[in-house]
Amino acid sequence: MELYYAVPGLGAVLHTVNIRYSPEDLVYTINHAGDEILFVKDEFVPLVSAIMPKLKTVRKAVIMTDRPEPPQVKLPGIEVYNYEDLIKSSSPYEFGDLDERTVATLFYTSGTTGPPKGVFFTHRQLVLHAMAVAISTSAPPYELSVRDIVMPLVPMYHVHAWGGGPHAMFLAGQKYVFTGRMDWGGYILKTISEEKVTYIYGVPVILYLLLTHPDSPKYDLRGGLKYGNGGSAMPEGLYKLARSRGGIIVINGYGLSETAPVIAQALFNASMLGWPDEKKENYLMKGLRQIPLAFIRVVNDQGKDVPKDGKTIGEIVVRSPWLTPAYFKDPEKTRDLWRGGWLHTGDVAVWDSEGHIWIMDRLKDVIKSGGEWIVSTKLEDIISTYPAVGEVAVVGVPHPKWGGERPVAIVVPKPGQRITEDEIKNHLMKYVEKGEIPKWWLPDKIIISEKELPKTSTAKADKKVLRELYKNVLSS
Amino acid sequence: MELYYAVPGLGAVLHTVNIRYSPEDLVYTINHAGDEILFVKDEFVPLVSAIMPKLKTVRKAVIMTDRPEPPQVKLPGIEVYNYEDLIKSSSPYEFGDLDERTVATLFYTSGTTGPPKGVFFTHRQLVLHAMAVAISTSAPPYELSVRDIVMPLVPMYHVHAWGGGPHAMFLAGQKYVFTGRMDWGGYILKTISEEKVTYIYGVPVILYLLLTHPDSPKYDLRGGLKYGNGGSAMPEGLYKLARSRGGIIVINGYGLSETAPVIAQALFNASMLGWPDEKKENYLMKGLRQIPLAFIRVVNDQGKDVPKDGKTIGEIVVRSPWLTPAYFKDPEKTRDLWRGGWLHTGDVAVWDSEGHIWIMDRLKDVIKSGGEWIVSTKLEDIISTYPAVGEVAVVGVPHPKWGGERPVAIVVPKPGQRITEDEIKNHLMKYVEKGEIPKWWLPDKIIISEKELPKTSTAKADKKVLRELYKNVLSS
Numbered sequence: 033m034e035l036y037y038a039v040p041g042l043g044a045v046l047h048t049v050n051i052r053y054s055p056e057d058l059v060y061t062i063n064h065a066g067d068e069i070l071f072v073k074d075e076f077v078p079l080v081s082a083i084m085p086k087l088k089t090v091r092k093a094v095i096m097t098d099r100p101e102p103p104q105v106k107l108p109g110i111e112v113y114n115y116e117d118l119i120k121s122s123s124p125y126e127f128g129d130l131d132e133r134t135v136a137t138l139f140y141t142s143g144t145t146g147p148p149k150g151v152f153f154t155h156r157q158l159v160l161h162a163m164a165v166a167i168s169t170s171a172p173p174y175e176l177s178v179r180d181i182v183m184p185l186v187p188m189y190h191v192h193a194w195g196g197g198p199h200a201m202f203l204a205g206q207k208y209v210f211t212g213r214m215d216w217g218g219y220i221l222k223t224i225s226e227e228k229v230t231y232i233y234g235v236p237v238i239l240y241l242l243l244t245h246p247d248s249p250k251y252d253l254r255g256g257l258k259y260g261n262g263g264s265a266m267p268e269g270l271y272k273l274a275r276s277r278g279g280i281i282v283i284n285g286y287g288l289s290e291t292a293p294v295i296a297q298a299l300f301n302a303s304m305l306g307w308p309d310e311k312k313e314n315y316l317m318k319g320l321r322q323i324p325l326a327f328i329r330v331v332n333d334q335g336k337d338v339p340k341d342g343k344t345i346g347e348i349v350v351r352s353p354w355l356t357p358a359y360f361k362d363p364e365k366t367r368d369l370w371r372g373g374w375l376h377t378g379d380v381a382v383w384d385s386e387g388h389i390w391i392m393d394r395l396k397d398v399i400k401s402g403g404e405w406i407v408s409t410k411l412e413d414i415i416s417t418y419p420a421v422g423e424v425a426v427v428g429v430p431h432p433k434w435g436g437e438r439p440v441a442i443v444v445p446k447p448g449q450r451i452t453e454d455e456i457k458n459h460l461m462k463y464v465e466k467g468e469i470p471k472w473w474l475p476d477k478i479i480i481s482e483k484e485l486p487k488t489s490t491a492k493a494d495k496k497v498l499r500e501l502y503k504n505v506l507s508s
Numbered sequence: 509m510e511l512y513y514a515v516p517g518l519g520a521v522l523h524t525v526n527i528r529y530s531p532e533d534l535v536y537t538i539n540h541a542g543d544e545i546l547f548v549k550d551e552f553v554p555l556v557s558a559i560m561p562k563l564k565t566v567r568k569a570v571i572m573t574d575r576p577e578p579p580q581v582k583l584p585g586i587e588v589y590n591y592e593d594l595i596k597s598s599s600p601y602e603f604g605d606l607d608e609r610t611v612a613t614l615f616y617t618s619g620t621t622g623p624p625k626g627v628f629f630t631h632r633q634l635v636l637h638a639m640a641v642a643i644s645t646s647a648p649p650y651e652l653s654v655r656d657i658v659m660p661l662v663p664m665y666h667v668h669a670w671g672g673g674p675h676a677m678f679l680a681g682q683k684y685v686f687t688g689r690m691d692w693g694g695y696i697l698k699t700i701s702e703e704k705v706t707y708i709y710g711v712p713v714i715l716y717l718l719l720t721h722p723d724s725p726k727y728d729l730r731g732g733l734k735y736g737n738g739g740s741a742m743p744e745g746l747y748k749l750a751r752s753r754g755g756i757i758v759i760n761g762y763g764l765s766e767t768a769p770v771i772a773q774a775l776f777n778a779s780m781l782g783w784p785d786e787k788k789e790n791y792l793m794k795g796l797r798q799i800p801l802a803f804i805r806v807v808n809d810q811g812k813d814v815p816k817d818g819k820t821i822g823e824i825v826v827r828s829p830w831l832t833p834a835y836f837k838d839p840e841k842t843r844d845l846w847r848g849g850w851l852h853t854g855d856v857a858v859w860d861s862e863g864h865i866w867i868m869d870r871l872k873d874v875i876k877s878g879g880e881w882i883v884s885t886k887l888e889d890i891i892s893t894y895p896a897v898g899e900v901a902v903v904g905v906p907h908p909k910w911g912g913e914r915p916v917a918i919v920v921p922k923p924g925q926r927i928t929e930d931e932i933k934n935h936l937m938k939y940v941e942k943g944e945i946p947k948w949w950l951p952d953k954i955i956i957s958e959k960e961l962p963k964t965s966t967a968k969a970d971k972k973v974l975r976e977l978y979k980n981v982l983s984s
Contacts, residue, residue, distance in 0.1 A: 163639045163800065170646035171654055171681060178647055178778040203800055205647065205777045301681045302654040324639065324679055 033210070035071055036188070036198045040136035040155060041127045047138045048189035051076065052489040053148070059086045060147050061140045064361065071096060071115070074103050084108050094118065132156035137192065138360065141289035142489060150360030151290050158192070160325060161292045161354040162199035168323040169200065172300040173283050173316060174231070174258065176206060181227055183209040185220070185234030185242075186263075191293040194262060196233060206231075217247035225251040233260030233285070236270055237491045240423075243273055244446070253278045260285050262293070264492045265391060265409050267424070269416035271317045286320050286391065288377055290369065292354040296320035296328060296389060320389040326352040330383045335372045342384035345392055345405060349374035380407075397495050399428035399437045406439055406473050408495075411460070414469065415441060418459045422446040423485050425493040426475060432507040440502055441475040444485060453478040476506055509686070511547055512664070512674045516612035516631060517603045523614045524665035527552065528965040529624070535562045536623050537616045540837065547572060547591070550579050560584050570594065608632035613668065614836060617765035618965060626836030627766050633830040634668070636801060637768045638675035640830075644799040645676065648776040649759050649792060650734065652682060652707055659685040659700060661710035661718075662739075667769040670738060672709060682707075693723035701727040709736030709761070712746055713967045716899075719749055720922070729754045736761050738769070740968045741867060741885050743900075745892035747793045762796050762867065764853055766845065768830040772796035772804060772865060796865040802828040806859045811848045818860035821868055821881060825850035856883075873971050875904035875913045882915055882949050884971075887936070890945065891917060894935045898922040899961050901969040902951060908983045916978055917951040920961060929954040952982055 039046040047065045049058065058079075062070075066089045072080050074097040084090075084107050092111045097103060102114035136155045140148035153161075169176045176182070184197035192199060201208055209227050212219055221242065224232065232242075239259055242248065259274060262285040274280040287293030299321045300312075307315070322328045330338050330346040338346035355375045358366040369376055380398055381391045392398070392407040399406040408426040415424045423444040428437030445451045456478045464471045479502065486497040515522040523541045525534065534555075538546075542565045548556050550573040560566075560583050568587045573579060578590035612631045616624035629637075645652045652658070660673035668675060677684055685703050688695055697718065700708065708718075715735055718724065735750060738761040750756040763769030775797045776788075783791070798804045806814050806822040814822035831851045834842040845852055856874055857867045868874070868883040875882040884902040891900045899920040904913030921927045932954045940947045955978065962973040 159801075160639075163636075163643060166800075167639060167642045167646070167680065170643070175653065177651065178776065178781070204643065207778060300654065302683060305654070324642075325635070 033188075033198060033208075036192075040134075040158075043128070043130050043134055045135050045138050045152070048192075050140060050148075050189050050489055051187075053140075055079070055083050057140075057142075057148055059083050061150070062090065063088050064140075064147075064150060065138055068092065069094065073097070074099070074105075077103070077105055077107075081107060084110070130155060132159075139189065139191070139289070149362060149365055151356035152358075152360055153192075153292055153354065153356060157292060157354040158195075158199055161192075161195050161294065162203045164324045164326065164354075165196055165200035165294050166204040168294070168297050168299055169196065170204065172305060173281060173298065174260070176201075176204065176231055176258075178205040180230045181207040181209060182231045183211060183220075183224060183227070183229045185211060185214075185232050185238045187214075191287070191289050194233060194287070194293055196260070196294070216241055216245045221245060221247055221251045224253065224257070230256070231258045231260065233262065235263035235491050236261060236266055237423075237487070239274060239282070240270055243270075243277055244422075253280060256281065258283060260297075262287060265413070266317050267416035268317065268413045269418070269421060271313075272417070275313075281316070283316055284318055284320060286379075286389075290356045290375060291326075291350060291352065291377075292356070294323060295326040295350055295352060296322050299323070315388070318390055320391065321387070322389075325354075326350060328389060329374070330381050330389065331374075335374070338382070340383050340385050340387065342382050342390070345380050345382055345407075347395060348377040348379045348381050348389065348391070350377060351375070380405075394495075397427070399426075399439050401428075401431075401436050401438055401472070402434065408439065410469060411439060411441065411473060411475065414460060414463050415443060415456055418451070418456060420445050420449040420451045420455075422449075423493070425485055425495060425498055427495050427498045427502065429476075429499065429502055429506050431476070438506060439473065439475040440505055441478045442481050442485065442498060442502070443478060444481050444483070451480055453480060479505070509664075509674060509684075512668075516610075516634075519604070519606050519610055521611050521614050521628070524668075526616060526624075526665050526965055527663075529616075529618075531555070531559050533616075533618075533624055535559050537626070538566065539564045540616075540623075541614055541626060544568065545570065549573070550575070550581075553579070553581050553583075557583060560586070606631060608635075615665065615667065615765070617667075625838060625841055627832035628834075628836055629668075629768055629830065629832060633768060634671075634675055637668075637671050637770065637830040638679045640800045640802065641672055641676035641770050642680040644770070644773050644775055645672065646680065648781060649757060649774065650707070650736070652677075652680065652734075654681040656706045657683040657685060657704055658707045659687060659696075659703070659705045661687060661690075661696070661708050661714045663690075667763070667765050670709060670763070670769055672736070672770070692717055692721045697721060697723055697727045700729065700733070706732070707734045707736065709738065711739030711967045712737060712742055713899075713963070715750060715758070716746055719746075719753055720898075729756060732757065734759060736773075738763060741889070742793050743892035744793065744889045745894075745897065747789075748893070751789075757792070759792055760794055760796060762855075762865075766832045766851060767802075767826060767828065767853070768832070770799060771802040771826055771828060772798050775799070791864070794866055796867065797863070798865075801830075802826060804865060805850070806857050806865065807850075811850070814858070816859050816861050816863065818858050818866070821856050821858055821883075823871055824853040824855045824857050824865065824867070826853060827851070856881075870971075873903070875902075875915050877904075877907075877912050877914055877948070878910065884915065886945060887915060887917065887949060887951065890936060890939050891919060891932055894927070894932060896921050896925040896927045897932075898925075899969070901961055901971060901974055903971050903975045903978065905952075905975065905978055905982050907952070914982060915949065915951040916981055917954045918957050918961065918974060918978070919954060920957050920959070927956055929956060955981070 047067050070093045093107050094113045094115050095105045096115040105112050133154050135152050136158055138152040140150050142148050182201045184193045186194050258281045260283050271282050274282050284298040286296040298316050298319045329349050331349050332338050332346050338344040378395045379391055380393050380395050381389050383389050393409045397408050411426040412424050426439050426441045429440045431438040463469050486494040488494045523543050546566055546569040548569055569583050570589045570591050571581045572591040581588050609630050611628050614628040616626050618624050658677045660669045662670050734757045736759050747758050750758050760774040762772040774792050774795045805825050807825050808814050808822050814820040854871045855867055856869050856871050857865050859865050869885045873884050887902040888900050902915050902917045905916045907914040939945050962970040964970045
């Protein structure tokens with residue numbers, strides 16, 4: 033947290049390295065960014081030692097530790113300092129004025145193809161993003177105030193810890209509780225309960241782990257605890273589990289690494305407060321409104337707005353003062369991101385007559401079958417409501433006869449439970465009969481897996497891996 | 509309100525003309541601004557007709573009316589349109605993108621000497637100001653949300669109606685109730701009650717008029733109604749009157765025409781919520797914290813910070829992204845305003861160890877007596893707590909023997925009440941005995957006046973006029 037403010041405050045760029053990357057990607061991103069000084073938590077010293085020979089621009093390292101005595105660390109060819117020694121020996125420093133367009137932060141985001149891409153943000157962008165998030169999270173359903181106690185459940189290297197914590201919550205004067213290591217039973221559940229945390233946020237799997245951890249029932253997750261969801265869509269089953277567990281209020285949010293990240297949330301204006309409960313719940317789970325200074329459209333292939341009918345699918349494109357101006361040193365991918373002067377999110381959605389946005393899927397995860405689109409997340413939602421289902425992913429797999437893709441569902445039962453393919457099929461058929469999904473959307477195969485789904489570094493189901501894993505499943 | 513958004517949205521500058529200016533100052537400001545199109549409410553047509561020959565740059569006028577039929581207006585030498593006709597005949601207009609540094613608004617502020625001075629603000633500045641005010645007014649003690657109903661009691665020509673209403677409250681999604689004409693009994697009190705207004709704001713005299721209007725007791729000013737105070741210090745007597753009247757929560761705020769206006773408010777952070785009631789009340793009445801992105805210092809004649817001791821008086825200077833860059837076409841006054849790179853407010857204050865700011869007086873109203881300063885507002889405060897006192901002003905008047913100035917108090921009794929000079933003297937002596945003011949601060953003369961105090965165009969006691977009126981009172 034100190035580095036979050038101190039490094040940009042100096043006029044330097046804070047590159048938050050994704051520690052879940054492979055050593056190869058770590059080396060790539062550090063070299064690509066041109067990092068000069070590494071701040072290294074002591075537990076990562078062996079990792080840094082191992083990759084050090086491949087790092088081209090690093091000339092100093094500063095070791096950070098929670099232990100009372102700083103470790104004696106040597107790294108080949110560079111100067112090594114201990115963070116606490118530097119703090120103790122330093123004199124007061126007067127931060128100077130910086131041009132607001134000075135780059136403050138840089139980090140990398142993994143795409144479906146190629147190496148990680150760098151996105152970067154200026155001081156101006158971080159301030160505007162923090163202000164907009166402070167305003168939006170003061171509105172219902174968040175209604176955060178100086179009385180709130182916030183515990184972000186996203187790593188600090190990940191998109192400014194979503195900006196909410198280190199920037200907006202500080203601006204709005206909320207108490208901030210650190211997560212430390214993601215230790216569910218021993219620390220996080222206990223701390224939420226003991227510190228009377230009122231607002232947590234993270235990706236859906238985080239909420240799932242929190243609610244299903246063996247120690248979870250021991251802790252008081254008071255009614256009124258709010259959970260801000262992002263990263264991927266909230267499965268309906270998980271939403272219901274959270275509601276049943278002490279009435280946790282789940283609030284949908286939306287953004288990308290490229291968007292700093294927040295651009296939309298399930299915000300309520302005054303008139304929406306009068307909505308029927310069911311409509312409100314559905315909106316909290318899946319709905320979105322743009323936050324102040326974010327301008328969102330849903331467009332077709334030609335960049336024209338799709339009708340605001342709640343049905344016609346298009347891609348979400350954005351303008352806002354805090355979007356990354358480019359992929360770092362990658363003009364080609366930058367052009368693609370910003371084609372037509374709008375940032376292309378790669379997410380498909382519908383919008384309705386009130387301008388609310390309902391995300392359907394990642395453009396790349398939409399399953400193209402017979403010239404039409406199947407929305408994989410819709411199928412995942414339905415499957416997730418089947419009681420014994422723990423995790424589910426639906427991916428498009430090449431069909432040997434028809435060409436194109438057909439959906440395949442991978443289902444992981446809850447611990448200690450069993451599910452059959454037929455149970456899931458019958459469950460889905462009910463939704464076909466109710467007219468909620470067309471019959472041709474039904475997965476060609478349902479795979480019951482005992483193994484946890486593979487995850488991306490941001491804890492989403494890794495559909496790229498799943499597509500590769502099951503690419504021949506319809507051929508065999 | 510339409511013009512507030514439409515005119516800057518076009519890329520034009522909205523000059524909100526101060527209709528309480530003398531015809532001479534109206535002509536001066538319109539010519540100095542170079543206004544080309546006048547929007548004129550029908551009731552002001554005779555006024556505009558009268559000054560029209562002196563207006564050098566106006567080429568069109570648009571007449572606005574609340575009447576069903578637009579009036580037939582002719583003005584010499586210019587084209588005249590009716591607003592509603594233009595609205596009806598216009599086709600949809602797509603607002604284009606503007607450079608954020610485009611000037612959006614301009615208005616004039618009266619100084620102690622010379623003609624009114626123009627201040628101006630860009631789109632960027634209005635947006636940042638609105639965002640900062642939206643954040644600060646979501647914090648305690650305001651805690652405004654989409655559930656709130658706001659009725660600004662400041663004219664719309666006056667410093668963006670303080671920015672809170674037309675900009676920040678819209679941004680934050682609050683319901684906005686128009687004041688129309690300042691008709692206390694017939695409209696404003698009635699509307700506050702009927703529309704269940706939860707937040708009003710204005711200068712102290714407005715609250716005084718509201719609470720003492722003969723019709724006032726008829727209306728329900730519910731507990732929890734919040735009143736944002738600005739323009740001048742809240743007199744303690746008025747504060748207590750408001751608290752006794754259904755528990756109206758008075759909240760101190762601070763800003764100038766030059767500062768868009770808001771830069772500080774009596775905001776509470778989490779730890780301050782635990783303050784004892786008396787400390788809280790005193791802070792609400794007189795205390796201030798800077799709002800986000802406003803940086804305030806209290807400095808001596810050499811521009812150095814005065815000690816944060818709650819005692820040493822200095823001038824408030826500010827930096828913030830929304831301060832007027834200059835007085836329009838007045839480089840000399842601009843240099844004085846911005847000397848040393850900080851905007852000089854002309855207000856004297858102390859700050860305390862927590863950085864809270866307590867305004868003492870206008871620099872020009874501070875009474876310089878024998879090389880020391882007497883804070884006129886402190887004397888006004890004490891006198892205002894005497895039950896029969898309606899209005900009070902204390903000004904510095906030249907002393908024939910000692911040179912320098914000595915304080916003179918002008919006291920207006922409440923309607924139907926009588927006060928003597930001795931009563932006020934005895935009342936002040938109690939505060940001398942308690943050690944709250946030094947004995948040499950006691951006014952040399954107390955004038956009991958049956959006439960309302962002269963007011964500036966922003967409804968503050970006009971001390972310039974009072975000083976002139978009573979300049980010989982100590983010589984006679």
